[in-house]
Amino acid sequence: MARLKSKNDSPLVPMPSDAYIPQRDLGKTPVLEARHLGIDFGGLTAVDDFNLVIGRTEIAGLIGPNGAGKTTVFNLLTKVYQPTRGTIMVDGYDTKGMSTVQVNKLGVARTFQNIRLFNNLSVEDNVKLGMHNQIKYGMAGGILRLPSYWKQERIAHERALELLSIFDMQDMAAAKAGSLPYGAQRRLEIVRALGTNPSLLLLDEPAAGMNPSETAELMENIIKIRDTFQIAIMLIEHDMNLVMGICEGICVLNFGKVIAKGTPDEIQSNPVVIEAYLGKKKEA
């Protein structure tokens, strides 16, 4: 899969006309394209006819009331669930039949709503695990401590500290991930995901449990990550200041269906969205 990922041989897919994509990303293969995506759990349709295109350097938002199916969409995109219907294209490649691991190698990394760190390992090891597929030495190299082991581990160590420094966390490198404060654990998940060298980063409620000043800092950092790594970021968030502040395109989900798509301004004034969040106005 990694061999396929070279940016040059990526086939150009014609852009669907109804897609929202920032001006600068037009003309490039979208990093993610979902068409008519859907999944049923038994008789229950959790997500249906979900269409989305994300540009190469776009920051996209996925919002909706509780239980709308937002995390299910993330689980579909990362193949935690295999979709019942529809296709997902990553970098122009169909991900049909791929596993979570393969999709990650194609360039999709994520964080989790309920934090999933490797709690008994150090912060640095957590980041190095994100870089697992970039560290190239085998089992024998590790056991016999061949030169490749020392060289690769040194590079990995430096790179891990560099990634941690995005959130100014390099001083915590030796601490156990499970012993970190809540906010730091959320940030570490983002760093670990970045370690996989993604082209699309999926953040599931990155600001949950953060106070306003932490959230403001997070917003700056998300933009910083996009600018530094030139990647697309898609986030699920309930904090509307964050979503409206940094997302360029927003997709609103309700009862597993997309009810609106557009820029933050369009979404804020969309009567369908307001109805989904606040309910219908009583007829006078």
Added chain:
Amino acid sequence: MKLKSRKLKKTTVIDFATYIGVILAFIIMNTLKSQGMLTRSLTGQLIPICCYIVMAVSLNLTVGILGELSLGHAGFMSVGAFSGIVAAMSLQSVIPSEALRLAIALVVGAIFAAIAGTLVGIPVLRLRGDYLAIVTLAFGEIIKELINCLIIGVDEAGLHVINATGTKSVNDLGLSEAGRVLIKGAQGATGTQTIASFTAGFILIMISLVIILNLVRSRSGRAIMALRDNRIAAESVGINVTKYKMMAFVTSAALAGAAGALYGLNFSNLVATKFDFNTSILVLVFVVLGGLGNIWGSIIAATVLTILPEALRGFADYRMLIYAIVLILVMLATNNPQLKALFAKLIPVRKGENVNGQA
């Protein structure tokens, strides 16, 4: 940076302390042995202790580091023991050097146990949940029964193997006059030349420690521990779950096989029922008592719990009862907040690490 260098030092210090502890223990025991200061029963226990240490350390890789429960570790020991015996005995005339034959036997034992581990692992390690415990439990029993009905002999034409079901006996092997029977079904391996030595046991322990400690500190070991901590997150960062589960499980089985070969070549008679469910549980007790994922803990637990029953020979009948009680006590004690606080005080390094982590 400062913290990092300290942390590197800490894991390296623990690893080196383990190596040095084992080396010192070997030198002391070897000196005492050569001076004739050890009791006869303890001298006889030295090689089994080495075997059980390797068993405990290798099972710790599966249970403590990979986080999968295996209840058939004695099965791999059995596979290693009998394949090692057959290898060593059939090469008796070809290779005169005992040390070389022992080394070959250990390697053969490790390879056969690794094959058995692969066969068990391929279907089971793809599943989630406690299937490995159930299947390894069955595997241990199957191996025991299988070896119970094997008759293996050797002559100049090579190995002769028959399945001792029904009326078949040693005479059906079709050995020539120079041939010898190595394994006689339910009677097990008899007349084995005991070529195992304490030095070989020590070398095997050191090799196992190097393999496991270096594996844990490498890329692969990190992936294995990541699976234990959070499988879903491990998949999300591109770690191949089945591959690393297999790596840990097969390595663990291979080391158990080598330990089994050493064990088998320490006794002139060995029956397959020696490696039963109780032995598997015994090794699991070593691992749990020593602490999951704690390698030097496994070494100490294996040593103490192998010597103890011999020292308390009079209580041998109650051994399994005492193990059960000790296990329950350890479980209660490790979950006791007061005791945890006491341990935290006793081990200031760990406490300090957490405080630094919070800062």
